[in-house]
Amino acid sequence: MPGLGEFELIERFFTRESDDPAVALGVGDDAALIDVTGRLAVAVDTLVAGTHFPASSPARSIGHRALAVNLSDLAAMGSVPRWFTLALTIPSIDERWLDEFAGGLLGLADRYSTALIGGDTTRGPLTVTVQVIGELPDRIALTRGGGRPGDDLYISGTLGDAAAAIALGSADGAAATDVSADEGLSKRFRFPEPRVELGIALRTTASAAIDVSDGLLADLGHVCEASGCGARVDLENLPLSPALIAACGDERARRHALTGGDDYELCFAAARESADAVLAAADSSSTPVTRIGRLVADEGVTCWIAGQPVPIENEGFRHF
Amino acid sequence: MPGLGEFELIERFFTRESDDPAVALGVGDDAALIDVTGRLAVAVDTLVAGTHFPASSPARSIGHRALAVNLSDLAAMGSVPRWFTLALTIPSIDERWLDEFAGGLLGLADRYSTALIGGDTTRGPLTVTVQVIGELPDRIALTRGGGRPGDDLYISGTLGDAAAAIALGSADGAAATDVSADEGLSKRFRFPEPRVELGIALRTTASAAIDVSDGLLADLGHVCEASGCGARVDLENLPLSPALIAACGDERARRHALTGGDDYELCFAAARESADAVLAAADSSSTPVTRIGRLVADEGVTCWIAGQPVPIENEGFRHF
Numbered sequence: 001m002p003g004l005g006e007f008e009l010i011e012r013f014f015t016r017e018s019d020d021p022a023v024a025l026g027v028g029d030d031a032a033l034i035d036v037t038g039r040l041a042v043a044v045d046t047l048v049a050g051t052h053f054p055a056s057s058p059a060r061s062i063g064h065r066a067l068a069v070n071l072s073d074l075a076a077m078g079s080v081p082r083w084f085t086l087a088l089t090i091p092s093i094d095e096r097w098l099d100e101f102a103g104g105l106l107g108l109a110d111r112y113s114t115a116l117i118g119g120d121t122t123r124g125p126l127t128v129t130v131q132v133i134g135e136l137p138d139r140i141a142l143t144r145g146g147g148r149p150g151d152d153l154y155i156s157g158t159l160g161d162a163a164a165a166i167a168l169g170s171a172d173g174a175a176a177t178d179v180s181a182d183e184g185l186s187k188r189f190r191f192p193e194p195r196v197e198l199g200i201a202l203r204t205t206a207s208a209a210i211d212v213s214d215g216l217l218a219d220l221g222h223v224c225e226a227s228g229c230g231a232r233v234d235l236e237n238l239p240l241s242p243a244l245i246a247a248c249g250d251e252r253a254r255r256h257a258l259t260g261g262d263d264y265e266l267c268f269a270a271a272r273e274s275a276d277a278v279l280a281a282a283d284s285s286s287t288p289v290t291r292i293g294r295l296v297a298d299e300g301v302t303c304w305i306a307g308q309p310v311p312i313e314n315e316g317f318r319h320f
Numbered sequence: 321m322p323g324l325g326e327f328e329l330i331e332r333f334f335t336r337e338s339d340d341p342a343v344a345l346g347v348g349d350d351a352a353l354i355d356v357t358g359r360l361a362v363a364v365d366t367l368v369a370g371t372h373f374p375a376s377s378p379a380r381s382i383g384h385r386a387l388a389v390n391l392s393d394l395a396a397m398g399s400v401p402r403w404f405t406l407a408l409t410i411p412s413i414d415e416r417w418l419d420e421f422a423g424g425l426l427g428l429a430d431r432y433s434t435a436l437i438g439g440d441t442t443r444g445p446l447t448v449t450v451q452v453i454g455e456l457p458d459r460i461a462l463t464r465g466g467g468r469p470g471d472d473l474y475i476s477g478t479l480g481d482a483a484a485a486i487a488l489g490s491a492d493g494a495a496a497t498d499v500s501a502d503e504g505l506s507k508r509f510r511f512p513e514p515r516v517e518l519g520i521a522l523r524t525t526a527s528a529a530i531d532v533s534d535g536l537l538a539d540l541g542h543v544c545e546a547s548g549c550g551a552r553v554d555l556e557n558l559p560l561s562p563a564l565i566a567a568c569g570d571e572r573a574r575r576h577a578l579t580g581g582d583d584y585e586l587c588f589a590a591a592r593e594s595a596d597a598v599l600a601a602a603d604s605s606s607t608p609v610t611r612i613g614r615l616v617a618d619e620g621v622t623c624w625i626a627g628q629p630v631p632i633e634n635e636g637f638r639h640f
Contacts (some may be wrong), residue, residue: 024359035358035359039354123372
């Protein structure tokens with residue numbers, strides 16, 4: 001549809017009435033206006049076609065993931081998501097694609113009452129950048145740097161499913177355009193569930209947290225570096241889905257769990273005496289949580305089986 | 321430099337010590353933390369190589385423009401810029417390019433004490449998305465929608481230089497990598513000056529404002545639409561630079577001024593009785609301002625010469 005301007009495009013596909021009283025001015029002027037008091041968490045993540053998702057991915061999945069990976073960053077800070085902006089670069093205007101993309105994006109946004117307050121649409125190779133802004137009402141945030149040796153180490157949900165879907169070549173799943181009809185490992189890649197409620201519930205309980213986007217070993221390494229300690233992971237305790245084990249077998253499943261990103265689970269640490277509070281947070285957020293090891297004084301991340309250390313090559317996602 | 325991770329990349333090229341007490345946590349965790357009270361203005365703009373700038377543009381110019389176009393949006397709201405995030409997609413790591421890009425970006429940021437608080441670097445076709453957050457201490461913002469028939473219409477600086485540079489094929493200016501050594505029309509394209517001080521000074525004086533990124537006629541049209549009125553532009557009054565007239569002649573210069581974007585001047589309206597206050601704002605911000613017409617009750621934007629309407633085809637930048 002040549003000639004359709006940026007303004008009309010955003011208005012047509014991405015504008016929703018917001019009943020958020022904090023949004024003084026939404027999409028449509030030079031900037032959005034929001035009224036805030038307190039501490040905000042701000043995160044930005046870009047998905048590039050061919051780098052972060054197959055170009056043939058369903059548009060609904062691309063829209064969902066673009067917001068999900070950012071909500072996951074806020075979850076890792078324990079922040080309540082509130083607003084986001086969208087910078088969408090597309091090669092041409094395909095109304096059906098835009099409808100699906102907006103459906104995936106705004107469907108997830110609605111679930112978390114997160115309002116799209118601004119955007120920019122441009123012409124070029126398919127690239128989606130979302131920036132989210134969240135609130136931390138009591139100014140307390142979960143960072144990567146609060147872990148202490150002796151803290152227990154936990155992971156939410158199961159790991160490795162999304163990486164297996166990529167390895168098995170089923171990540172794009174062009175036929176599965178509807179999240180409700182989508183199933184199995186590839187759904188984990190296409191429609192990741194940010195652990196928003198768990199992150200919020202852990203805000204005053206966990207000592208450190210990160211979302212696993214680049215692989216457990218890589219991301220846990222960031223927690224250790226920021227916390228000035230190391231970590232020990234007991235491989236028997238890694239939570240693996242039955243579908244993953246069925247598709248890959250135990251050993252490959254474990255490797256996907258350790259080095260594959262894209263599951264967007266939360267990896268967090270908590271003092272031993274907070275174990276009950278961790279279970280309560282898991283319970284209140286209806287999110288499975290598994291203890292997978294502990295933080296240790298010696299630097300570096302080590303993996304253990306049956307009480308013996310085992311060498312594991314860290315092959316987390318490299319951005320370059 | 322294969323293997324250089326996202327984290328190292330951001331740390332190496334884009335991290336600066338910030339002395340902003342409102343930044344509780346900057347680059348390096350899952351999200352940045354800022355402490356705010358009041359009304360914020362949020363804007364996002366993307367520059368795509370080949371669409372918004374020649375791929376051969378100097379990296380310093382690309383970095384400068386990526387922030388400048390966003391600061392210009394904040395200027396049009398009368399907002400004080402405070403923080404920004406960077407989403408940078410690059411095909412490969414070129415250290416010299418990154419150094420220059422960061423120099424252009426952070427050089428402009430430093431001038432406005434605007435802190436880079438977060439970012440994401442990804443691999444793909446060169447695309448730069450910046451999101452800025454500004455403050456409006458008294459909750460008063462300049463919008464597009466406050467204009468009234470009878471208001472005087474103003475433009476800052478001069479118009480058409482950047483469009484002429486593009487038309488003359490000198491916009492990329494690969495040789496000119498230093499803003500201080502750069503001159504002439506093409507400098508207007510490569511290193512646009514956002515009218516931040518003027519926008520802030522006009523916040524309680526102007527009735528409506530927009531920054532001219534898509535061409536005066538197109539952007540003035542947005543003001544008219546939002547304000548529910550029309551506008552009359554007296555073409556004799558359009559501020560044109562001597563360099564533009566020398567390069568293009570009067571008629572083509574005027575056309576560039578009306579339909580070319582990329583100058584990032586402010587177009588604003590103010591009640592007639594605010595004329596002195598407008599001059600004071602121009603003075604205090606050291607920004608030239610010219611009265612170019614007025615808002616009228618009848619819808620649409622018309623152009624006039626010697627008291628007679630003249631037909632002008634609106635050829636503002638089309639995003640698609």
